[in-house]
Amino acid sequence: MSSAPAVLFDGVCKSFGSRVAVQDVSFQVDPGRIVALLGPNGAGKTTSLRIALGLVTPTSGRATVLGHDFASLPDAGRRVGLAMDGIGAVRGATGRRELEIWARATGVSRRRVDDVLGLVELTDAARRRVAKYSTGMKQRLALATALLADPEVLVLDEPTNGLDPEGIRWLRGLLRGFADEGRTVLISTHILSELSQHIDDVVVLDTTLRFDGTLDEFTSSGAVSVEDRYFELVSTRRPEGSHHA
Amino acid sequence: MRDIVGAARMRALTGRSWWLLATGGIGVCVLAAAGYATTVTDLPPQEATDGLVRLWFTLLLFSALFAGNVTARDHATGTIARTVLTAGGRDRALAAGLRVSVEIGVVYGLVAAALGAATPWVLLPAAGVDVAWTDSTWAVVLGVFVVTAVAAPWGALLGWLVRSQVATIGILVVQMLLTDELVQRLAPGVGKFGLSMAMASIYGDGRVDLLAVPAAAAVIAVWLAVAAVGAVLLVRRRDVL
Numbered sequence: 001m002s003s004a005p006a007v008l009f010d011g012v013c014k015s016f017g018s019r020v021a022v023q024d025v026s027f028q029v030d031p032g033r034i035v036a037l038l039g040p041n042g043a044g045k046t047t048s049l050r051i052a053l054g055l056v057t058p059t060s061g062r063a064t065v066l067g068h069d070f071a072s073l074p075d076a077g078r079r080v081g082l083a084m085d086g087i088g089a090v091r092g093a094t095g096r097r098e099l100e101i102w103a104r105a106t107g108v109s110r111r112r113v114d115d116v117l118g119l120v121e122l123t124d125a126a127r128r129r130v131a132k133y134s135t136g137m138k139q140r141l142a143l144a145t146a147l148l149a150d151p152e153v154l155v156l157d158e159p160t161n162g163l164d165p166e167g168i169r170w171l172r173g174l175l176r177g178f179a180d181e182g183r184t185v186l187i188s189t190h191i192l193s194e195l196s197q198h199i200d201d202v203v204v205l206d207t208t209l210r211f212d213g214t215l216d217e218f219t220s221s222g223a224v225s226v227e228d229r230y231f232e233l234v235s236t237r238r239p240e241g242s243h244h245a
Numbered sequence: 246m247r248d249i250v251g252a253a254r255m256r257a258l259t260g261r262s263w264w265l266l267a268t269g270g271i272g273v274c275v276l277a278a279a280g281y282a283t284t285v286t287d288l289p290p291q292e293a294t295d296g297l298v299r300l301w302f303t304l305l306l307f308s309a310l311f312a313g314n315v316t317a318r319d320h321a322t323g324t325i326a327r328t329v330l331t332a333g334g335r336d337r338a339l340a341a342g343l344r345v346s347v348e349i350g351v352v353y354g355l356v357a358a359a360l361g362a363a364t365p366w367v368l369l370p371a372a373g374v375d376v377a378w379t380d381s382t383w384a385v386v387l388g389v390f391v392v393t394a395v396a397a398p399w400g401a402l403l404g405w406l407v408r409s410q411v412a413t414i415g416i417l418v419v420q421m422l423l424t425d426e427l428v429q430r431l432a433p434g435v436g437k438f439g440l441s442m443a444m445a446s447i448y449g450d451g452r453v454d455l456l457a458v459p460a461a462a463a464v465i466a467v468w469l470a471v472a473a474v475g476a477v478l479l480v481r482r483r484d485v486l
Contacts, residue, residue: 054334055326055485070334077331086486088322092260101259105252105331145327 004067006031006153006184007052012061014047020207021047024061027203027212031152034175034185034198039205040234045188046085048205049155052186053082065153077106081146083139084157089130095141096126099148106149116144119174135162143171154178157188172198192226206234246341249332253345256324257315266314267353270307271360274300282368290377294365295449298385301361302448305393308353309400309417312346316404317413326485335480343401343473350397358390381449388448395465399440402472406479429454440468 007029014022022044029035039045050056052063054070065073065080073079089098099113117123120140125133130141139162146154154175160168175185176198187199202218204211210233211218218229257263277300285293319325325338332338365376400417407413421441429436433454436442445452446461456464 050326050485053326053330055329057482057484073333076333080330082327082330084326086323087326088324090256090259090324091318091322092262097255097259101252101255102327102331104255105249105328107248 004064005029006033006066007186008062008064008067009048009052010062010064012048012051012063013059014044014051014056015059022051022058022205023208025205025209026061027209029184029186029201029203031184032179032182033200034179034187035201035203036199037186037188037203037205038190038192038230038234039210043206043234045205046157049084049157049186049188053080053155078108078149079152081149081151081154082156083142083146083159084155085161087142089138089141092129092131094127094129095122095133095137098130098141099144102145102148108149112148112150116147119147120144136164136167139163140167152183154183154185156185158190159187160189160191192230196226204230204233210234246337249337249341250344252331253328253341254348256319256328257311257345257349262314262318263311266307266311267356270304270353271356273307274303274357274360277303278364278368282372285369285372285374288374290369290375291379291381293369293372293374294377294379295382295385297365297368298361298382298389299448299450301357301364302389302392302444304353304357304389305396305444306417306421308350308357308393309396309403309421310414311353311400312349312397313400313404313413313417314410315349316342316346316401317408317410320404320408321410329485335485336477339405339476339480342405343398346398346401347394349401350394353397354390354392354394357393358386361389362386385449392444392447395444395469399469399472402469402476405476406472408483438464440465443468 005028009025009027012022012025013020025044025048037045037048047056051058052065052070062069065076068074070076070080090101093101096113096117099116100110103110103113114123117126120143122137122140122144125137130138133141139159143156143159146156159171163171179185179200196215196219199215201214202211203209219226220229278297281297281300285296288296319328329335329338332341365378369376400413403416404413407416425436425439425441428439429442437454437456442455443461443464446455446458447465455461
């Protein structure tokens, strides 16, 4: 394991044309922690994750993973696992084929494919085309893909979307075990109620950084609810013209 | 890099597009050859033989479409993000994709050359014409192989440049079937520098206003180099969204 921060953002800014997505964001994620990245829609959460993974180039500033720019991170495909909204399966692939493709890309054995299929309980559906999967099954397949190479850092974008309560509980246990082995989980999520049950640290983004600290600090040692604290920190946006009766 | 190329190869062969395009292309060539064979009785045997082999250049369109589709669909599904992630960077993802497109081209080229070479032996005797296999026939076989092989990296590079499945396929079809031919007819002095017309020189189309083979090969190399430089620059600059 590396002693460098698992993920580091240092003065990261990103604009798409005239729209500022992320402005001067600095925080770090330490190894062995589960960190929730919170913020409203359009707050720059997914953009930040994509910057860390070298998919989006920051306008200024720098993001590193395990002490390196992602592009220069040795063995990056094996060391970082990713499940992100908008990353679909290879068109026409079955569940097994999808995992075999990424196992090949990262030099992982086919036996491991069977292991992760079992882990996410998709063994029986492995021969079905991913296009026929339910949302929850697709989410579990994405998690299986992220876990395939047994990575040091797991980056998950809304991982509980589509999971049933049992699946959410299973995921919680999985992530806790993962972090307890000294590995790192960075999760972008909207589900505030989930936080207190498995998160160590909280980062709140709303274009700029609004909070960076432990869950205990976030809730002032339980004096404030997660939800109240969150809405104190972020601006609430309502579409123009919408009115409450 | 070997694993990344292996994964890119697996992605290319996943789904139905590879066999749909391969069988579709072969079917079109077989139909064209069968049609041509009904018109060969008045032709000199050598011309009939070369003509039947030459028809298999049609597979170059399918070679380009397959490679272009494989590249562009990664962008359409968002798979490109995982491709870049597992490759360890955009340049390596592009390099692996291009390597596989060359393999696709070589396979399509071998199929076109082999079936093209076999066609006269099947169809000409049935039409009562002798097969006249000469050095020029070998040149046509080689030309058909080369242009079909080269078409795949061209398609893949367009896929990286355009990043849209529909647009990539549309551009390839319009360019190869319409614009290159149209420019050649309206302004042959310019049209002969088009990719399809340069390819026509290579497989011995026989039109008088085309480039000589060495010049045509240079023109094809320039088209590919320009597309490759453009793809590299765009892959490095554009965000993977």
